[in-house]
Amino acid sequence: MQRALTVQAPAKINLSLRVTGRRPDGYHLLATWMQKVALYDTLELAVCSEGIHFHCAGAGIPDDRTNLVYRAAELFLQATQGRRGVPAAGIAIHLTKRIPVAAGLGGGSSDAAATLLAMSELFDCALTPDELAVLGLRLGADVPFFLADTPAAFATGVGELLRPVASLRGYxxxxxxxxxxxxxxxxxxxxxxxxxxxxxxxxxxxxxxxxxxxxxxxxxxxxxxxxxxxxxxxxxxxxxxxxxxxxxxxxxxxxxxxxxxxxxxxxxxxxxxxxxxxxxxxxxxxxxxxxxxxxxxxxx
Structure with missing residues (x-):
């Protein structure tokens, strides 16, 4: 059984973004065209006996529950109790940032999505894409896009309703x-x-x-x-x-x-x-x- 995994988390751009309304809970409704681009953060994950051990060197990023990667790991462990094919209940994560922070490029959401996908593989959970998307939406509106196996999509709702489209070419x-x-x-x-x-x-x-x-x-x-x-x-x-x-x-x-x-x-x-x-x-x-x-x- 694989115990460690290194994954890359891409940035995205919004080729077009229209704010189309507002829900009663205050969340804005969007119609946006999103494209993943080849600028990547790197996450190294390893199964451990217990706890969440998260570290990001040199980026001034918090290593506690205020970080989306930590929250993604915590949410995954809570949601998969009794379903994991691995008896361990902990994860160690090292994040190397390259995507600028708070930059409109979705780096935090992409890191969270990469964490969910990697942990699903490491813990042998076989979560369905729909189950992962539900977890992702609890972390942020962009997370379902990064979970989706498509390089580009039109997104509506708060950003979670995805229609895959062809990737940009020639640019x-x-x-x-x-x-x-x-x-x-x-x-x-x-x-x-x-x-x-x-x-x-x-x-x-x-x-x-x-x-x-x-x-x-x-x-x-x-x-x-x-x-x-x-x-x-x-x-x-x-x-x-x-x-x-x-x-x-x-x-x-x-x-x-x-x-x-x-x-x-x-x-x-x-x-x-x-x-x-x-x-x-x-x-x-x-x-x-x-x-x-x-x-x-x-x-x-």
Whole structure:
């Protein structure tokens, strides 16, 4: 029986993100096009006799229950009591971070999903994809996407209702993080306040329904007329004008699209010319060390 496992957790970008409504419990409803990208955190997991032993070196990340990886391990052990094929009841996890924290790239959610998947294998639980998705949603709205065996998806609801689509092809993706964290909670709370008296953005949407104006009949193939928009930019760029400056710079460098990912502050540019993308990466790196030139994750 395998007792240790090393796994990689990819980042994601939101190619498009529309806020389509709000549930009575305060959670926002979304229609978003998500794509996994080849920027990875690494998790090393080993079964132990008892307890959760989590460590992340050098990233200033808490190693207690406030961390999503710890919470994912705790939730898994609680939910699989009596189902585990391994008698041990503990896990040791070492996380090596490469995805910037609080950056709109889903690093924490991806790490949590990787933890659930790895522990299901290590503890011989054979949880179904639906069972894993239920656990994942308790940790965060993006976790089901990272659990899904698809590189790209249209997501609705709070982000948990997934329609797999083809991965992006033919693009190099330049991620530029300006070097400061942004609270997702703050962005959504501020968005809600700014939209309280102006509900026009939300008026034509219903819970759980994909609005054709957002996704249309697209099979996720980028074309010259494809419109990418992130409603949350209106909040984040008001406090952080560097968002707009980065978008303009990426477009000047030759990106065919430049959009903020998630709640920010990372901005990404899609380049159909790898040479231009590399030149832009070289130009950005001295000012923004968290700059990465990556490829879309493709179908297996």
């Amino acid at each position: 190099s993706i330049l991620l530029v993080n300006p070097g400061f964290p942004v609270s997702t909670r703050w962005v959504y709370q501020t968005f809600a306040l700014t939209k309280k008296e102006d509900a026009s953005n939300l008026a034509n949407f219903q819970e759980g329904v994909v609005e054709e104006a957002v996704f249309g009949d697209s099979d996720a193939v980028m074309g010259p007329d494809t419109v990418l928009v992130n409603d949350l930019e209106t909040v984040t760029r008001t406090r952080y004008p560097v968002i707009d400056r980065l978008k303009d710079e990426l477009l000047r460098c030759g990106a065919v699209r430049a959009v903020m990912s998630g709640s920010g502050p990372t901005v990404f540019g899609l380049f159909d010319d790898h040479g231009k993308a590399e030149a832009c990466r070289v130009a950005c790196m001295p000012r923004f060390p968290d700059t990465y030139l990556v490829a879309p994750v493709e179908e297996k």
